Amino acid sequence: MKARPFMRVVVLGVGNILLSDEGVGVHAVNRLEELYELPAEVEIIDGGTSGMDCLDQVSNADYLVIADCMRSKKEPGTITRLTGDQIPAFFKTRISPHQVGLSDMLGALNFHDMLPKNIILYGVEPESFALGMEPTPAVAARLPELVAKLVAELTEIGVTILPKAA
């Protein structure tokens, strides 16, 4: 699939990096930005635990790719991909504490007709929300795979993405 001109893609990492696995989404987008050259149509946002503050950047995007931690009673480190209609269902249950903000933001965008045209969510099953600035080994081990999945997703969307020269 070829990217249309003026397409806007937002990759949003959310989570609290002070609570070990809760921050996996933020670690993933930071690593993505570190390792790859991204074209101008892609915006990477370290959303932390914010919701409404990201509204401006997210509104009317062609694609919104979210990386987050998600509790769905699977093995720690399991990566789940959700799209479109699956996502509102995900937000109905409070799986991590900052979803209040993110779901409020998406709800508000929906009412305002500014929802991104496509929303894709990568959720990583956490092992622990204990205090700490590093993810647990089970989740940290899957971080490269999560980054690879984000790269594959962007490529599928039609974005040209290249590793940075070492």
Place this chain on the structure above:
Amino acid sequence: MSKRITIDPITRIEGHLRIDVEVDGGKVTKAWSSGQMWRGVELILLGRDPRDAWAITQRICGVCTTVHAITSVRAVENALNLEIPVNAQYIRNMIIAAHAIHDAIVHFYHLSALDWVDVVSALKADPLKAAQLAESLSDWPLNNRHVMTQTLEKLKTFVGSGQLGPFTNGYWGHPAMKLSPEVNLMAVAHYLQALDAQRHASKIVTLLGSKSPHIQNVAVGGVSNPIATDSQSVLTVERLLALKPHMDALSDFIRQVYLVDVSAIGAFYADWTKYGAGVTNYLSCPDFPMDTKGTQFLTPGGYIPGADISKYQPITAFGDAFLRDGVEESVKHAWYEYSKPGPLHPYKGETKPHYTDFQDEGKYSWLKAPTFYGKRAQVGPLANVLCGIAAGHQPTITYANKVLDTASSLLGSKIPLTAMHSTIGRHAARAIRTGVMAEVMTQNWSTLIDNIGKGDFKTFNKPTFPKGEVMGYGFHEAPRGLLSHWTVIRDGKIANYQCVVPSTWNAGPRDENDAIGPYEASLMDNPIADAELPLEVLRTVHSFDPCLACAVHVVEDNKEVVQVKAL
């Protein structure tokens, strides 16, 4: 016979708050406010470089990012006795104001207006009448009948789709909802316009802070924005000029929409000026420093005991001893234990968890109970506005009069200043403070441009850390009120760090003397029309703009839905 109601969690807030009330004869007779998550950020900071603390503390919460960054650098600068260049103050001040304006708009329109506005009732509105009403209140250009008609159509489509989204948990049709369909429609129209308005505030934060939501430009000693008139990579005059249209758009919205809507809601719900006063000792701090030391501020702050503004005592400078020496925190009713009995000053503060069950008479919250010279104090915009009035601060007085006059004329009778000690008064005060901050923001913008024009480009003084121990604290009048960070630095490393946050002041449990906190006190005597649908409790609690993420932090949260239990 009394009935116990538990609301767990309170929705449309950041963090996890549980409220319990006992209701007897249709009124609240007892209340408990309980933070349900543990915060341990202080522990993460131990042993770290104090220059990194701001970047870590701004991660505590998704709502109050920049406020922790600012307060943290102020604490470390106070410990080092470090002055910062005026340009850095102006830049920080603009970020503070833009962030706070953003917070106030989102809080009012997107988080708490739904306690007062019945969205479903708006479907029955006559858009022409709604436009007439809105145009009679303000000359805002987006109050016309086309806008009201479009809003109604949009709402019909949205409700018809079955996806209520942000409006899902509303108490539609509740007997305590009093607005006419037309007022409700006007509010929905402004809800949508507020989404556009708040984006201007985000833009300002991003332009100055390099990134949003987590700003990158703060540093112990100033800001990391080099100023130049010719380079693209730094803060240029061109970039500064780009801020102005966003500031103007925000100011227009605040003056023509937000202040007017708050006045109207205040008038239509005038009975709510009788409820929710709670603790009327008010504590706030001055902010928007305009000199290098932090001795001259654009907004005043201080302490008012027992609602008596004639007894106002000002707080005057960074490091102020009156504030520094008055603060203690008790854990008698909180899930912590101290190494010795009695409350502790934050420099000596301890963060050792000790969980029991929810004990009505014992420990029941992850929040500590702060006191000021042994007394509970309410913090927040209401405290700040009352201190501003007591201090004779003209912008505060002007906006306060504007709100009270507009509400009085809509109500048809004079609303006195004392009506501010209430649930609805906290909303009014937030709008008044927001009006003041819009002016402060523009003032800092012009002052910065003037100063650059004089050839002063300085934004940073390099900190040096001495051998041995130094202590400092930083304060900031954050959107939810007085925020303070306290740090002990030993040989250049953090040896202790305590954040005493606004929601701890307001939402804290009973204290060392078993006195109830501001949330708890404000709920007393609130009417409860229907114990299964305790909208009134939400109104009062939401009026404080609760934000629990930094008051406490997460351990585990398996409760997936809001539970309202009426026993």
